[in-house]
Amino acid sequence: MLNEIKKDAQTRMNKSIEALRQDLTKVRTGRASTALVDSIKVSYYGSEMPLTQVASVAVTDARSLTITPWEKPMVAAVEKAIINSDLGLTPNTAGTVIRINLPALTEERRKELSKHVHAEGENAKVAIRNIRRDANHQVKELLKDKQASEDDVRRSEDEIQKVTDDAIKGVDEVVKAKEQELMAV
Template identity: 45%
Template structure:
């Protein structure tokens, strides 16, 4: 059975890694993904609403997304929201759907995206290490208060270090996968 401290540490580290994974999914690569539009809000009767809650977003062909609002009167609002975003895409409105065509990215753009992915992953590693530091401080306090023995402290420190190594390695794998995805032609 796992120690509650180790379990708590693992849960926190897992949340950090999952958060970084979600952030990486939103990072633009050469291919379109509906996740890119998750942060874009449309004015839906005065309420800022994510595009995926007012429209169907589908990937078509190799380099385009089709956005079909559930209400036709939202076409212009969706189009304006996309234009106002930092995606740098020009939506094409044909009266029924909005088509987003993703141009083939240059090598320079791809390198920028890889750098951004690396920064995101580095923040994740920092978060994991901060969790380790926080838990190790808790362990020292528990030992100081006589709640755990020195042997238990060492054993738990080792387990926590192993967890840290595991999740840092997982973050490295996430980066490698994202880098490969970005650099694909």
């Protein structure tokens, strides 16, 4: 039972790290990436659809994306969705192809994005600590119910702490990698 609690906590912590990675792909760096527009939703005949399901998105060079809607009437809807997104991008439309040029990030914007990355990292650490707290609570419940000895409980808490430390180290590595990517000119 104690091993199951530890494995469950480890799995949930790994999911937190993976969620952080996914969130950080949306943070714009100096380089163009199709992941930048993954979060954009387009109004498609009355329902909200992800941009990638109504158009093809491609990286043409280091600083620009091309979006080609599969249906000609969708060009205006895609353009409107890009403008309304919180990414601060300006689309240029030429026929059925929408081009997005990504301007170089200013030093001030890089620092602002770096703060955002750190904040996301802290949120992930808080989630991991909450998982640790839940796991330790479950272990103590086993002690209360006389299903585990005090030595087993102490050993399990130490193992859960090691798993937590590893997960927090993983978060720090993800944040550091994203920050280096941001600061690269």
